[in-house]
Amino acid sequence: MNIYIDYTAVIELEKDIGKYTGAGNYTRDLIALLKEHGVAFQILIYKGFIPRKGWEKDLLEGSRLVRIGDITDFRFSKGDLLLLPAVTGRILVRVAQIRKRNRNLRIYAVIHDRQHNISRFDPMDRYFQEGIFRLVPLLYAKYRIKKLLYDLCYPLWIGSVDKVFTVSNYTLQALGHRNLKRISYFYQPTSVALSAPVKVPGYDEMGEYILFVSGGRPEKNLARALLAFRDFCREAEPDTRLCITGIDRSRLYYIARKLKLSPGFMDQYVRSYDYVDRGQLAFLYRNCRYLLFLSKGEGFGLPVLEAVQSGKTVLCSRQSAMPEVCGSILYYVDAFNLASIREGMIYLNDDRNLLYRERLAAKKKKIMDEQIALDKQVLVDEVIGL
Numbered sequence: 509m510n511i512y513i514d515y516t517a518v519i520e521l522e523k524d525i526g527k528y529t530g531a532g533n534y535t536r537d538l539i540a541l542l543k544e545h546g547v548a549f550q551i552l553i554y555k556g557f558i559p560r561k562g563w564e565k566d567l568l569e570g571s572r573l574v575r576i577g578d579i580t581d582f583r584f585s586k587g588d589l590l591l592l593p594a595v596t597g598r599i600l601v602r603v604a605q606i607r608k609r610n611r612n613l614r615i616y617a618v619i620h621d622r623q624h625n626i627s628r629f630d631p632m633d634r635y636f637q638e639g640i641f642r643l644v645p646l647l648y649a650k651y652r653i654k655k656l657l658y659d660l661c662y663p664l665w666i667g668s669v670d671k672v673f674t675v676s677n678y679t680l681q682a683l684g685h686r687n688l689k690r691i692s693y694f695y696q697p698t699s700v701a702l703s704a705p706v707k708v709p710g711y712d713e714m715g716e717y718i719l720f721v722s723g724g725r726p727e728k729n730l731a732r733a734l735l736a737f738r739d740f741c742r743e744a745e746p747d748t749r750l751c752i753t754g755i756d757r758s759r760l761y762y763i764a765r766k767l768k769l770s771p772g773f774m775d776q777y778v779r780s781y782d783y784v785d786r787g788q789l790a791f792l793y794r795n796c797r798y799l800l801f802l803s804k805g806e807g808f809g810l811p812v813l814e815a816v817q818s819g820k821t822v823l824c825s826r827q828s829a830m831p832e833v834c835g836s837i838l839y840y841v842d843a844f845n846l847a848s849i850r851e852g853m854i855y856l857n858d859d860r861n862l863l864y865r866e867r868l869a870a871k872k873k874k875i876m877d878e879q880i881a882l883d884k885q886v887l888v889d890e891v892i893g894l
Contacts, residue, residue: 621807678829701817706787719796723755736849793818821865837868
């Protein structure tokens with residue numbers, strides 16, 4: 509029996525939406541975990557794919573790689589296991605084709621969220637679009653059509669998977685369907701907080717800052733974060749910056765212009781980084797005042813975990829899965845309500861409130877570490893068939 513881990517979905521996903529994603533990091537953490545436990549496996553990657561320098565390159569170069577053209581054309585042997593740790597819509601479409609050609613193959617899939625898990629259309633997403641989809645009616649039509657097609661086709665796709673792993677109870681409940689054969693829920697691990705911190709350029713001039721990660725992805729809700737931060741600055745006049753990662757300066761200032769935020773405000777109060785590596789992200793977590801995480805929909809909410817494991821608290825969206833990550837210790841706000849977000853910023857602007865939440869985060873970290881360690885072991889046992 510051979511165990512194969514699909515990495516092609518990670519390559520496609522991160523080519524589309526960003527250099528590193530939660531699902532991609534989960535896949536890399538899972539590969540490292542299986543190595544640590546001495547599990548023998550092979551990784552399916554595309555022909556011609558060159559791993560990026562750093563963590564990905566070190567991880568993949570020390571692994572058994574199988575270069576393929578299309579995963580649906582790969583021939584598995586009887587009794588083999590195909591593990592899909594980063595399931596996207598595109599890979600789900602291919603699952604039925606893989607099953608048709610390989611009847612005796614076992615297929616396990618990790619689903620991080622139910623695609624289109626954001627429960628409402630957001631016109632502000634147009635700021636992240638190109639071409640005709642900057643027009644709200646067309647963007648809304650695209651949203652509705654994709655959601656409808658996914659809801660219709662999902663039961664057909666998921667029926668070809670033998671075992672489904674999820675990273676939150678929220679996702680587990682969203683996946684409820686009679687075609688599911690077996691489903692398990694595991695806490696999502698992260699290794700970012702364990703990385704050696706690397707100082708980011710311009711840190712000494714930035715001063716105290718609130719951290720906002722993955723600003724270039726529309727579901728992270730950057731537009732409302734900027735508007736709420738402006739209102740917070742008007743009311744509290746803080747000596748605090750908003751530091752945003754994952755978005756280039758031109759895109760950030762385009763969004764600011766559409767929101768009618770002045771260049772003077774942006775230059776004074778907002779700092780941004782396009783891409784930061786693991787060490788730089790670890791540094792930003794450890795030195796921020798707190799993490800501002802206003803996502804409109806998450807299958808888990810990995811940055812929340814990363815912040816708490818770095819000793820920081822989070823001003824957190826109460827939408828979808830986020831409250832599962834840390835429970836009662838965080839201050840939750842409505843991600844769609846500017847007043848709610850602003851009030852949360854005012855609350856954490858008080859040092860007494862901030863220190864109280866940090867003490868809670870330190871206690872929660874111990875519990876989270878134990879839960880992650882236990883779930884890691886159970887996940888390995890599931891993969892090797894115990």
